[in-house]
Amino acid sequence: xxxxxxxxxxLSVSPGERATxxxxxxxSVSSNLAWYQQKPGxxxxxxxxxxxxxxxGIPARFSGSGSGTEFTLTISSLQSEDFAVYYCQQYNNxxxxxxxxxxxxxxx
Amino acid sequence: QxxxxxxxxxxxxxxxxxxxSCKASGGTFSSYAISWVRQAPGQGLEWMxxxxxxxxxxNYAQKFQGRVxxxxxxxxxxxxxxxxxxxxxxxxxxYCARPSQKFTVTTVFDYWGQGTLVTVSS
Numbered sequence: 001x002x003x004x005x006x007x008x009x010x011l012s013v014s015p016g017e018r019a020t021x022x023x024x025x026x027x028s029v030s031s032n033l034a035w036y037q038q039k040p041g042x043x044x045x046x047x048x049x050x051x052x053x054x055x056x057g058i059p060a061r062f063s064g065s066g067s068g069t070e071f072t073l074t075i076s077s078l079q080s081e082d083f084a085v086y087y088c089q090q091y092n093n094x095x096x097x098x099x100x101x102x103x104x105x106x107x108x
Numbered sequence: 109q110x111x112x113x114x115x116x117x118x119x120x121x122x123x124x125x126x127x128x129s130c131k132a133s134g135g136t137f138s139s140y141a142i143s144w145v146r147q148a149p150g151q152g153l154e155w156m157x158x159x160x161x162x163x164x165x166x167n168y169a170q171k172f173q174g175r176v177x178x179x180x181x182x183x184x185x186x187x188x189x190x191x192x193x194x195x196x197x198x199x200x201x202x203y204c205a206r207p208s209q210k211f212t213v214t215t216v217f218d219y220w221g222q223g224t225l226v227t228v229s230s
Contacts, residue, residue, distance in 0.1 A: 001170075034216040036153075043203055043220035044153065055218065087153055094214050096169035097143070097155040 004100035023088035032092035130204030
């Protein structure tokens with residue numbers, strides 16, 4: 001099973017600032033890496049797939065990069081609606097599909 | 109557009125079973141995998157298994173093998189997840205989720221149900 005880790009666990013950022021979130025896989029997942037955003041009481045929402053492709057309707061301030069075992073999600077200028085928990089997910093090796101433990105982005 | 113609507117919250121006793129449904133609308137039901145992902149209170153996301161209705165065979169995470177059964181009814185565009193031998197640690201929100209890519213479970217989830225809270229308590 002591929003284990004996903006994320007850092008930091010919590011990221012405190014001021015509105016308008018840049019946020020950089022990291023995700024690491026225990027072995028290579030190529031570019032088969034996705035990012036989701038989840039707000040309290042809501043289902044996750046797909047942001048990025050293929051490590052760097054934005055899903056439909058996702059603003060350009062969200063960008064993803066990386067391949068192999070190291071990945072980054074960058075939010076270029078945080079808006080109020082971006083404060084949430086972010087999860088990475090690998091879909092290269094299965095079963096199982098695996099998620100990281102999440103990074104909470106909160107207001108500084 | 110694609111919508112996944114799940115059944116309502118459940119309260120179950122330890123040792124019993126629960127069956128959660130997920131009705132899909134919009135798009136072709138049979139060609140797209142339905143996966144089940146759970147989230148314990150305050151915790152992360154955990155994939156349990158998935159099925160492509162037209163093929164009928166489900167794949168499960170090893171952790172849940174023998175305790176979970178995922179099925180799909182093409183006639184009603186509804187997928188089901190049944191979890192048996194429930195214990196308190198199974199208390200969680202259970203989501204169904206679907207990709208926009210056909211014929212594969214090994215992919216990302218574009219569409220999600222609203223979630224079903226299952227509480228296991230004596």
